[in-house]
Amino acid sequence: xxxxxxxxLPRGGVSRRAFLKGSGATAAAAAAISGTTAVExxxxxxxxxxxxxxxxxxxxxGAMHKVTVEPRTTLLDVLRYRLDLTGAKPVSIDASSGASTxxxxxKPASANVVLALDxxxxxxxxxxxxxxxxxxxxxxxxxxxxxxxxxxxTPGFVVAVRAFLDQHPNATKEQILNGLNGNLCRCxxxxxxxxxxxxxxxxxK
Amino acid sequence: MPVEYRxxxxxxxxxxxxxQDRIDGLAKASGTAKYxxxxxxxxxxxxxxxxxxxxHCRIKSIDVSPALQVAGVVxxxxxxxxxxxxQWPGEPLAVVAAETEAAASEGAAAVQVEYELLDVYxxxxxxxxxxxxxxxxxxxxxxxxxxEPGEDEDEAEFEEREIQRLLDEAAKEGVVVEAxxxxxxxxxxxxxxxxxxCEWLGDKLTAHLSTQNVSGTAGQFAGxxxxxxxxxxxxxxxxxxxxxxxxxxxxxGVVCAQLARETGRGVKLMLTREQExxxxxxxxxxxxxxxVGANKxxxxxxxxxxxxxxxGPDSGSIRPAVVPYVFAPPNRRxxxxxxxxxxxxxxxxRAPDHPQACALSQTAYDDIAWKxxxxxxxxxxxxxxxxRLPDVYAAxxxxxxxxxxxxxxxxxxxxxxxxGSVVTGLGMALHTWGGAAxxxxxLLRIHPDGGxxxxxxxxxxxTGTRTVIAMxxxxxxxxxxxxxxxxxxxxxxxPSGPSGGSTTVGGVAESNRRAAQDALVQIxxxxxxxxxVSAEKLVAAKGxxxxxxxxxxxLSWKEACSLLGMKPLEVRGSYSRRENQPSKLSxxxxxxxxxxxxxxxxxxGVVQMRKFVAVQDMGLIINPKTARSxxxxxxIMGIAYALFEERIIDRTTGEFLNCExxxxxxxxxxxxxxxxxxxxxxxxxxNRGVVGLxxxxxxxxxxxxxxxxxxxxxxxxxxxxxxxxxxxxxxxRSNV
Ligand code: FES
Numbered sequence: 032x033x034x035x036x037x038x039x040l041p042r043g044g045v046s047r048r049a050f051l052k053g054s055g056a057t058a059a060a061a062a063a064i065s066g067t068t069a070v071e072x073x074x075x076x077x078x079x080x081x082x083x084x085x086x087x088x089x090x091x092x093g094a095m096h097k098v099t100v101e102p103r104t105t106l107l108d109v110l111r112y113r114l115d116l117t118g119a120k121p122v123s124i125d126a127s128s129g130a131s132t133x134x135x136x137x138k139p140a141s142a143n144v145v146l147a148l149d150x151x152x153x154x155x156x157x158x159x160x161x162x163x164x165x166x167x168x169x170x171x172x173x174x175x176x177x178x179x180x181x182x183x184x185t186p187g188f189v190v191a192v193r194a195f196l197d198q199h200p201n202a203t204k205e206q207i208l209n210g211l212n213g214n215l216c217r218c219x220x221x222x223x224x225x226x227x228x229x230x231x232x233x234x235x236k
Numbered sequence: 237m238p239v240e241y242r243x244x245x246x247x248x249x250x251x252x253x254x255x256q257d258r259i260d261g262l263a264k265a266s267g268t269a270k271y272x273x274x275x276x277x278x279x280x281x282x283x284x285x286x287x288x289x290x291x292h293c294r295i296k297s298i299d300v301s302p303a304l305q306v307a308g309v310v311x312x313x314x315x316x317x318x319x320x321x322x323q324w325p326g327e328p329l330a331v332v333a334a335e336t337e338a339a340a341s342e343g344a345a346a347v348q349v350e351y352e353l354l355d356v357y358x359x360x361x362x363x364x365x366x367x368x369x370x371x372x373x374x375x376x377x378x379x380x381x382x383x384e385p386g387e388d389e390d391e392a393e394f395e396e397r398e399i400q401r402l403l404d405e406a407a408k409e410g411v412v413v414e415a416x417x418x419x420x421x422x423x424x425x426x427x428x429x430x431x432x433x434c435e436w437l438g439d440k441l442t443a444h445l446s447t448q449n450v451s452g453t454a455g456q457f458a459g460x461x462x463x464x465x466x467x468x469x470x471x472x473x474x475x476x477x478x479x480x481x482x483x484x485x486x487x488x489g490v491v492c493a494q495l496a497r498e499t500g501r502g503v504k505l506m507l508t509r510e511q512e513x514x515x516x517x518x519x520x521x522x523x524x525x526x527x528v529g530a531n532k533x534x535x536x537x538x539x540x541x542x543x544x545x546x547x548g549p550d551s552g553s554i555r556p557a558v559v560p561y562v563f564a565p566p567n568r569r570x571x572x573x574x575x576x577x578x579x580x581x582x583x584x585x586r587a588p589d590h591p592q593a594c595a596l597s598q599t600a601y602d603d604i605a606w607k608x609x610x611x612x613x614x615x616x617x618x619x620x621x622x623x624r625l626p627d628v629y630a631a632x633x634x635x636x637x638x639x640x641x642x643x644x645x646x647x648x649x650x651x652x653x654x655x656g657s658v659v660t661g662l663g664m665a666l667h668t669w670g671g672a673a674x675x676x677x678x679l680l681r682i683h684p685d686g687g688x689x690x691x692x693x694x695x696x697x698x699t700g701t702r703t704v705i706a707m708x709x710x711x712x713x714x715x716x717x718x719x720x721x722x723x724x725x726x727x728x729x730x731p732s733g734p735s736g737g738s739t740t741v742g743g744v745a746e747s748n749r750r751a752a753q754d755a756l757v758q759i760x761x762x763x764x765x766x767x768x769v770s771a772e773k774l775v776a777a778k779g780x781x782x783x784x785x786x787x788x789x790x791l792s793w794k795e796a797c798s799l800l801g802m803k804p805l806e807v808r809g810s811y812s813r814r815e816n817q818p819s820k821l822s823x824x825x826x827x828x829x830x831x832x833x834x835x836x837x838x839x840x841g842v843v844q845m846r847k848f849v850a851v852q853d854m855g856l857i858i859n860p861k862t863a864r865s866x867x868x869x870x871x872i873m874g875i876a877y878a879l880f881e882e883r884i885i886d887r888t889t890g891e892f893l894n895c896e897x898x899x900x901x902x903x904x905x906x907x908x909x910x911x912x913x914x915x916x917x918x919x920x921x922x923n924r925g926v927v928g929l930x931x932x933x934x935x936x937x938x939x940x941x942x943x944x945x946x947x948x949x950x951x952x953x954x955x956x957x958x959x960x961x962x963x964x965x966x967x968x969r970s971n972v
Contacts, residue, residue: 118267162266219872
């Protein structure tokens with residue numbers, strides 16, 4: 032775990048541009064901290080992002096972690112840079128790749144568009160929690176059906192399939208083809224992922 | 237007696253050729269595999285670059301000082317000087333390192349640049365317009381005619397006249413297709429963007445670089461940094477996609493190392509998604525005007541074409557030598573013009589030139605079938621004698637036809653039954669690729685306690701390199717796969733070639749098989765002495781070294797290794813193409829046949845994949861499981877450029893309009909239809925040894941799918957990708 036030194040940034044509002052540029056942060060969260068509405072904050076003249084750092088506790092893969100975050104810090108940044116859990120990947124600026132999929136209270140979410148602040152009190156699970164000595168049946172099925180090539184999209188895909196099968200334990204091929212389109216793979220592992228998901232649906236929990 | 241390097245006979249292997257799970261599968265699937273993007277060093281800074289917002293401009297001034305005012309920013313530096321001309325959008329102008337990613341982005345956006353805007357040229361579709369604008373360069377030509385010019389005849393005039401004569405003859409007795417086809421530029425779109433995490437220990441640099449070229453990049457860092465390659469370690473255990481675009485550290489890799497040196501801290505600089513698409517590699521576009529003549533049996537007698545396209549501001553685009561593709565009719569001329577545009581420069585993209593050449597020419601072959609009212613399969617079959625692998629293609633075509641149900645489903649172009657507004661069709665295409673093994677060296681170490689490890693500066697770009705290496709060594713030493721440790725991804729290991737052009741599996745198989753066979757000779761000698769038998773009689777199988785046919789008369793692997801004494805046995809395996817070919821372990825050149833079945837909705841223009849069959853030869857198959865994945869993946873990448881993806885450039889400003897994932901269309905899991913992969917490995921293939929597989933199956937999908945759509949509609953949609961808009965426009969033009 033490598034905690035980066037953190038600067039306390041100047042107080043002030045949040046510029047519209049800062050909203051747009053700040054690694055997936057949303058106006059609402061910054062506003063929530065500064066006590067203004069998003070619109071007011073966006074209209075403010077100050078140049079820098081309001082960033083009083085806040086110390087929070089996050090429950091990740093069953094363990095509690097104390098981290099200091101800025102309002103704009105995403106869950107993905109906390110996972111990757113503070114907790115060194117790098118299974119969730121930064122691929123898109125929005126949720127369109129699925130590469131940073133994690134489970135928040137059992138539901139799939141793209142960690143790059145979720146603010147760390149909003150995760151207080153929630154149970155976060157990453158792909159790493161599905162591995163280990165006795166891997167989750169979905170991980171096993173991915174290995175058996177070789178549903179990976181470069182592997183960069185794979186942890187996100189594994190978590191998405193886990194979440195999908197939790198919702199549809201007896202998923203049919205039809206359901207899989209319709210329900211797992213949120214994850215992007217450039218190497219073209221979809222055919223293998225379909226096989227893996229079907230197998231896990233049948234043999235898994 | 238020198239060792240003869242060869243594989244066991246087909247069917248007599250214990251490991252090679254058997255389905256093997258990836259040995260790094262758990263790490264990849266559960267997110268513990270560390271990519272360059274994932275390396276976090278102590279006290280690490282994050283760097284971000286400011287990319288040029290204009291497609292063509294001159295930098296009047298650049299001031300990084302406002303970036304230093306941004307909280308969290310530690311350092312900033314320009315990457316271009318005032319006066320520099322920028323030729324494509326996104327070109328890095330300045331770099332900022334900060335405590336967090338967000339602060340680095342803020343800082344990069346704060347850099348002040350004054351630009352002088354220059355004329356932008358981006359249209360790669362209109363050759364005449366580009367010529368008029370002075371934006372073209374000769375791309376060469378290839379020509380082959382059966383007849384020779386007379387003694388005093390001017391060669392150029394003769395060629396012109398002869399081609400016209402042949403076309404006239406074909407028009408009279410057979411058919412001439414005169415048509416235009418095209419395929420737009422796409423990007424590499426590696427899911428892990430280009431970049432590195434760099435750290436210095438004293439004067440020594442460790443670059444955790446996302447690269448397809450572990451052994452070749454240390455020197456590329458060293459030069460610009462004023463050090464020598466021995467002071468650089470390039471490390472890359474996993475790479476999140478490369479596809480031909482990650483052979484070099486690039487300017488941003490070097491600047492990352494500089495920032496790390498200047499700040500005394502680790503620095504991570506990965507491209508943003510937008511930058512990845514704009515500057516980190518594109519595949520050249522291609523457009524062609526073709527006149528092709530065939531006799532009444534569909535045998536092509538003459539091909540005449542002029543093609544053009546863009547690979548960015550300088551060069552690039554498709555070599556005329558591969559046009560027409562696979563087929564080499566007796567009379568042919570292919571002329572090529574390069575169009576220089578203000579777009580990101582091209583890089584090698586999986587099977588450079590081949591997918592475009594295939595899509596530009598095998599569509600014309602299919603249109604011959606359409607015009608002659610013949611079965612496309614017949615036209616392809618009757619022209620096989622003009623290919624280099626007629627027998628392989630013929631055999632693969634039969635298999636593919638059976639798997640897709642060609643005979644039962646085929647109808648003449650546009651004459652199939654319609655279900656409402658939906659029509660279906662079949663199309664096919666052929667491809668070829670070299671895939672010779674690259675040069676490779678490995679160090680195999682066998683420890684006295686039986687431990688086995690092999691180390692080489694190779695990399696796994698997704699093909700399963702580690703697994704293949706472990707299988708080769710395990711096969712040779714008679715051990716289970718998990719008894720072999722594979723060390724790759726570090727430039728301090730013995731050098732092994734870059735992973736490009738389908739060369740890796742052949743290369744690493746060569747070096748490791750050689751090393752393991754050599755090592756075994758030494759172990760056999762020790763065991764032979766111990767057991768007082770002849771070394772020639774010994775075999776290594778099932779974890780034992782024993783007398784052939786007498787498993788009891790031998791030693792366990794561990795016992796055998798204990799005879800080494802105190803020191804591990806180290807054997808270097810080395811393969812170089814120049815010195816070691818011909819080799820029984822590897823060779824080159826494959827074919828491959830693909831067939832597509834699509835459904836097209838004439839009302840909406842949507843093309844849906846129904847089924848896709850890929851039959852592929854690749855010599856000897858080491859791991860059918862990962863080999864099949866390569867083919868699946870290639871087909872899906874092919875479906876992507878056939879139906880979905882293209883780089884969309886604003887004609888006026890040169891802006892790259894769809895450079896984010898949400899806008900750059902790629903297929904998703906539900907878009908691919910049924911894919912059937914058949915690995916073609918008769919004994920004749922097996923005995924050739926290993927031939928690379930990565931590139932070939934990505935070549936045919938464009939032409940095969942385009943041909944299937946033409947077969948469904950009875951109308952050619954000439955330009956790829958076949959988006960609903962292009963399909964509807966083609967239908968409208970032809971009034972079907
Ligand atoms: S395995 Fe490479 S992006 Fe999916």
